[in-house]
Amino acid sequence: MSTTTVFTxxxxxxxxxxxxxxxxxxxLPGVTAVSASSEAGTVTVSSEQPLDEAAVRAAVDEAGYELVGRA
Incomplete structure (x- = not known):
């Protein structure tokens, strides 16, 4: 089952x-699609399994940005 989560x-x-x-x-493991929007300040992540928010936060941090939380 696919899940979609939006992060700020x-x-x-x-x-x-x-x-x-x-x-x-x-x-990240299980991620099937990512859509980042600088205009909205969001990242939409689709995955095959529930996401580990800490892993998403670490990936965003690695890119040089800050994940504030779920939108």
Whole structure:
């Protein structure tokens, strides 16, 4: 069963930001799709299993941004 979770992320301001976050989060196990929006300040993550929010937070941090919580 697929799940979709939307997270609020601060610090994104352009397409490069969106791409950096998408690449990091896409590498997490079970993630099937990622859509980052600098305009909305959100990252939408689809996965085959429930997401480990700490792992998503770490991936966003690795990209240089801050995951604030679920939107």
């Amino acid at each position: 992320v601060t610090g994104m301001s352009c397409g490069h930001c969106e791409k950096s976050i998408s690449e990091e989060v896409s590498a």
